[in-house]
Amino acid sequence: MKIGIVTTWFERGAAYVSRQFMDILKSTDEVFIYARGGEAYAQGNPTWDLPNVHWGIRKPKTMYLYPGGTYIDRKDFESWIKKNKIELILFNEQQWFTPVVWAKQMGVKVVSYVDYYTEETIPLFDIFDGVICNTQRHAFAFRNHKSVQYIKWGTNIQLYKPSDVKNDKIVFFHSAGMSPIRKGTDLLIEAFYQAANKKEAKLLLHTQVSLEKQLPHLNCMIKELQEEGLMEVVEGTISAPGLYHKADVYVYPSRLDGIGLTLMEAISAGLVCITSDNAPMNEFIEKDFGLVTPIDYYYSRKDGYYWPMCVCNVSHLSTQISDIIANKYELDTMKRKAREYAESELDFEKNFKQLHNVLSSVKFDNDYEKTAQAILHKDKEGMKKYLFVIETLVTIKKMFG
Secondary structure: OEEEEEEOOOOOHHHHHHHHHHHHHOOOOEEEEEEOOOOOOOOOOOOOOOOOEEEOOOOOOOHHHOHHHOOOOHHHHHHHHHHHOOOEEEEEOOOOOHHHHHHHHOOOEEEEEOOOOEOOOHHHHHHOOEEEEOOHHHHHHOOOOOOEEEOOOOEOOOOOOOOOOOOOOEEEEEEEEOOOOOOOHHHHHHHHHHOOOHHHEEEEEEEOOOHHHHOHHHHHHHHHHHHOOOEEEEEOOOOOOOOHHHOOEEEEOOOOOOOOHHHHHHHHOOOEEEEEOOOOHHHHOOOOOEEEEOEEEEEOOOOOEOOOEEEEOHHHHHHHHHHHHHOHHHHHHHHHHHHHHHHHHOEHHHHOOOHHHHHHOOOOOOOOHHHHHHHHHHHHHHHHHHHHHHHHHHHHHHHHO
16 A cells, blocks of 8 residues: 655654654555654755655745644645555644645545644544544544544664663653653752752753753752752754663653653663653553652643643652662662563554554545535634734734834
8 A cells, every 4th residue: 555644754753653653564555754844854864864755845934824833735745645646644743634635635545643632623533534542541532533543652662772871870861852841841850959869869851952941940950950960961852762771760740742752762771760640651651660740730731732731749759759769779670670561562563563454444434525624614714813813913013113
C-alpha cells in the first residue's frame, strides 16, 4: 500500500513518532512523508532530508493563523497525493482539519494519530476513517468513534538503552524540550531546591529554549544551584538518544501530555522515574522502578484542550527526591527493573508490528459529507473572526496613530 504521513519533520517529539511509524511500515509498504508546518524545517539535514520526504510549501507569516500551526497549501498537498498515488494518509497531530477533507474528496483513506482534541473537535474526528490511540486515556475519549484502535506506545529500546556510566553523585535528569512550563520544569527546580540532602546529588536539565526567558521567576534559584555545582543546564537541540546515559533518575512532573515520549525513553534507558500521578504519564509507571507524585489541583488550558492541566505537589516531589538520595543503594535494582519493563512492554517494534494490518483493514467511509461541511464551516467562521480582529486593529491604529 502507498501510505502518506503528514507531520512536522525535524528534531521534535512528534517527528520522532512519525519516523517510527515510517520505519515500521517501510518493510511492508511504500511510505511518503509530507513535511508540513511546525516550529522549523530540517531541509538540508541528512537525518531528516530523505528521498521520500516532500517539504510542503511554508508560509511563516500566515501558517500560525491555522490551528496548531498545521497549515497546508492545498495545491501542493493535492499534487503530492497525485504524484505518489497515495492510498491512505496518516495524519500526525493535524489540528486544522480542512486538508483532511481535501484528501477524502480525492478518495484517499484518512487515519488520525490522536494527540490534540477538544470537546468541540472530537465530533469532527468522524471525518477520519480510523483513529489510532496510543494511551488508554485517548482511547477512552474516542470510545464512540466508528473505528478506534488502541496500540500501547513504546520506543526504540535498541537506541535508548542503559549505559555503564557510574556517577559520583546521583544525577536527576529532566528534558524540558520546547515547553518548560507544560513539562513541569519549574516544579522540579523548586522541588530539587527544597530537597534536604540535595548536595549529594546533581540536577541535569536539557532545554531547547532559554530557561531564563521561560522561567524568569526562578532565575535566582537556578543561578544559586548552578554556582553551588548542583545543577547543569544544557541548552540546544540534541539528537537521539539524548542525555539519558548521564543520569540515574528521570524526573518528569508534567502538567499535561499527549503521551510523554521522554518518559518511555528514560525507562528504556534504565532510569528510575518520577512523574505526575495523572494519565497518561502514570499509565507507564510500575512501582518496581518508579514513583508518582500526587496532584495538588487541576485547571483548564486556555485553548480548551479536552483534558485539564495538573500541578503536582512540589513538597511531596521534593521528599521523593530526598528519599531516593537517602536510599541510593536501591537504585541499581530499580534501574534494572525499569529496563526489564521496557523490554517487556515498551518495545515499539513489537507493540506496533500490527500497524500494517490495522491500516490495511481501514475502510473508506463514504458518509462523511455532514462532518466535512461542519469542518469547512468552522474554518470559515474562524477566518472571519480573525479578519475582524485584524480590521479592528488597523482601525484603532489609524485612529490613534
